[in-house]
Amino acid sequence: MSSLSDKSAQEISDLLDEYGIKHGPVVESTRNLYEKKLKEAMAKGKRAKPSPDKTYYREEEEEVTYVYRTPAKSEASGDRGAYPRARQEWNERDYQHETSYSNYSKPKPEYNRSSYGNEPDMYDTPSTYRSTYAKSPPMKSGQDVPDAPKSSRLIPLWVQFVFFLAVAVFLYLVFSTMETNETPKGIK
């Protein structure tokens, strides 16, 4: 392989593009830096193609496939596995929201910890989803109970239900003290 310093500026530029390295013009003052970057990239054996965008989509794809494979890794997807097939459409549609929620799962646990307090950090992610979709999950909770849970989950199903009911009762209490007129019955 010919040495990088023998290549023309255009060739360096093309190589940088191949490795997906964002760069400016290859001029005297920038050339050294870009040659170093290329050497690092080649040493790492990076794929000589991708743009950062594709990596992002790839992550999304991986998250989506978790729904069907129910790995031990993501508790959010383990959560999804609990609900019956009737809800799969709803899940798939909302998965776009959830991928963004999973990005927000870091700041949210702090908020959840103060409110609920009893569950460890990683359990907060499912509760985040539950509290935001407060309306629809309660209606389905009746259907969830008879459904057999998948074996690979981080916390047992009944714990999730108990926790969910605790959240529902909590919300009910909050609403009943705040709004004197209506107490939403849809929760339970």
Added chain:
Amino acid sequence: MSTTSQKHRDFVGEPMADKPVTALSGIGETLGKKLEENGFDKAYVVLGQFLLLRKDTEMFTDWLKDSIGANSRQASSCAQCLKEWCDAFL
């Protein structure tokens, strides 16, 4: 709000005009001399390099480290300083 030094605030607060390289945040006497040896004798020349690297702070940081041996803190401080200056004036 990130903690910025007085030097940073001084630089970012006004057009850089003919300020020396040592006016840049993170660039002291030693690094300033090295920059001058490399032909970067004024802050605006360093700005030129920053712009050539498309205002990419990471790339610029790497360049500073490679060319004058700045450490991570100094380099990122300088990069951030230039970036904010550009956001305000460019």
